[in-house]
Amino acid sequence: MFEPGAAPTRCMHLDMDTFFVSVERLLDPALNGRPVIVGGTPYQRGVVAGCSREARRYGVHSAMPLRQAYELCPQAVFLHPSFTHYAEYSDRVSELLEDFVPVMEKASIDEFYLDLSGCGRILGNEESWGVRVKHTILGELRLPLTYGIARNKLVAKVATNVGKRAGDMRVPEGREADFLAPHPIRIMPGIGEVMERDLLNMGIPFIGSIAALSLRLFTNMYGRVGRTLHEHSRGIDHAPILPYRRQKTLSAEHTFNEDVLDPRAMEAALKQLAARVGRDLRERGFLTRTVTLKLRYADFITATKTLHCDYTNADHTLYGIAERLFRALYTRRVRVRLLGIGTSDLIDDYGQLFLFSEEEEKSDSLYAGLDDIRRRFGKHAITYGSVLEQRQEAGRRTQDAGGVVV
Ligand SMILES: [Mg+2]
Incomplete structure (x- = not known):
């Protein structure tokens, strides 16, 4: 039992066995039989994330600086990790x-x-x-x-x-x-x-x-x-096996206090939803490639539309897609009751293991910083300018109105 x-x-x-290299070889069979080093180019600061048996023969191993790997095995094929x-x-x-x-x-x-x-x-x-x-x-x-x-x-x-x-x-x-x-x-x-x-x-x-x-x-x-x-x-270990449950979807919805017609209110809601979903993805260590927008009109007619993208967990990317979907979906001049952003096809984000391009790194650390501030000071401590404007315009008394604007 x-x-x-x-x-x-x-x-x-x-x-x-040599997992990253094995996957690279499925994607490009020309790599078979050749020494392969995954991690980046030899002149980067990064380290070897994985290497083939052929490269190991030259003394290359995981976590070794790329430059050193290049000195040992200059004839190797150096690849950037395609972690998705x-x-x-x-x-x-x-x-x-x-x-x-x-x-x-x-x-x-x-x-x-x-x-x-x-x-x-x-x-x-x-x-x-x-x-x-x-x-x-x-x-x-x-x-x-x-x-x-x-x-x-x-x-x-x-x-x-x-x-x-x-x-x-x-x-x-x-x-x-x-x-x-x-x-x-x-x-x-x-x-x-x-x-x-x-x-x-x-x-x-x-x-x-x-x-x-x-x-x-x-x-x-x-x-x-x-x-x-x-x-x-002595061969004694009491560690339990921790059951793996794949989370397949993640979503957030917002029902307006009063049905709205103002596009700025809808835009602000979308931004907040994107930020919520983005933060949830990052906190759970996921990336998504499928974004679904849900729009419910005041008469309860509901429309949804889905778009695929490159794997992401960045608020601004999620918002960009949600906004495109919104423009395609919002076709009736009827007040809107509810908006929702859903994501599916989730995969684990192993990105932090590797050294990425500088831009990606910057955006990663930006979000890590934002998530940290939100955790410590409440989820509205940082918000987009337009969201703030909307809130102030709505005359709502929110204690977070003084948050940092990004
Ligand atoms: Mg392995």
Whole structure:
């Protein structure tokens, strides 16, 4: 029986192989077989977001400065990350995985946990089932991956990491500590560069060396982190699999106090709605490519119209589209009762992972700043000039009328 929040008893971890490069190669097969580095041009300040096996052979790895990657492998193809494509493919992987088990966690853009607890009768043999999942994704999306199956998330993830070189792995029940023991501490999730150096200096090179020492040694050094580290080294992990729920739509509506005919009032309402939807998208970490405008006339006749755009979560882009839709929709000389902006086809926004063009960066940090001010000072603390004008004109006494105008 599945209890939400309970640790799994069997768990599969999947990690897509060189995910960004794999997607780039689907988009451009000419990249096959060539060293590929995703992150930007070699002269940019950024770092490597992903690279192909061919590039790794030259010593290139993720998070390495692009300039250094270029020195090691000047013949590589350098690409700007097209993260909306990565997010789309990531969503398609999630969809396929959701068909296999009732509980799936999306840990990152290319990493997933499946809860296999109590699924024995459906799955049958774990090994052949794992192969089936892998081949389904390879067959349907042509994306390679590595997986590990074990009692808990930690051991399954280490199994995947080991499997990147050694092939997919399954750790039988009760063999968790034995499996971990001979591996270098670096492979353990949660051990960063600093801790690795610490432990190596103390003569602790393998996971098994941690397990062999007393718990007290690690709690004295690292407190609670030390306790977890010691548990992990013995293959114990109580972390639950956090069910993934894709939010498909997000919207906001405004019903006017009195039905309106004044286009400026409608424009102001649209701006506020766009700002609300934009903020919701950003707070939840989404981008949208589909915007729908809803317009209800005073006689309750309702019209809607939809437009596709490039993925966005920026207020001004959403407003621009909403305004175009409004001009197309508002065809009767009848008062308007309600306006609404809806967005669908949402994908996760992984943009903050990468270094983008300066303009995008500026607009991103502008909105982050605005969202922060709104959170601290109330949602009307910052608003567009025309919205403010409308409010003042309407003679409404609003405490936020003195907000910053942008
Ligand atoms: Mg990966």
